[in-house]
Amino acid sequence: MQSVSTRKILSCLSLTLLLTGCGSQSADPDSAEGQRQAVFKQFLAHSEPMGGMLSGRLxxxxxxxxxxxxxLAELADAPWEHFPEPDQNNPQPNTALPEVWSDADGFAELITQxxxxxxxxxxxxxxGIDSPEQVTPAMQAVQQACKACHDGYRR
Known part of the structure; x- marks a missing residue:
């Protein structure tokens, strides 16, 4: 059985990703923002079922x-190349905060985490795993790493 805090983390992360996450703004699929959104949608496609299993929804x-x-591990390196310096002439929506570039070391540290x-x-x-308890702490670490990056570097 999961603790209340585990369920809250899983629920909050899922809700945050669904409401503010991946692809909430329309972007040219060939742009850096569009490519980044596509990878983050894939992250969500794998994270959401895992979170659902740990929360008891699935x-x-x-x-x-x-x-x-x-x-998810195969995708872990994929989105980061799609954070080029912002271009004032580019009309594409961008959900990355300026801190991605002004605090590149901090951003890189969170990516590494x-x-x-x-x-x-x-x-x-x-x-091989037989129970949610075997993976709950590791999944919480993934979710907390996602949240830390969103908190500091995403609109």
């Missing part, structure tokens, strides 16, 4: 959970 299936974790958390989750699931 039945827990260790193999399916592990598959999502593995696919996210990638490490996803790698840890994938490693844990690769050995």
């Amino acid at each position: 039945a827990f299936d260790g193999e399916v959970f592990a598959s999502h974790a593995s696919q 996210y990638q490490a958390a996803v790698a840890d989750l994938s490693l844990i699931t690769a050995a």
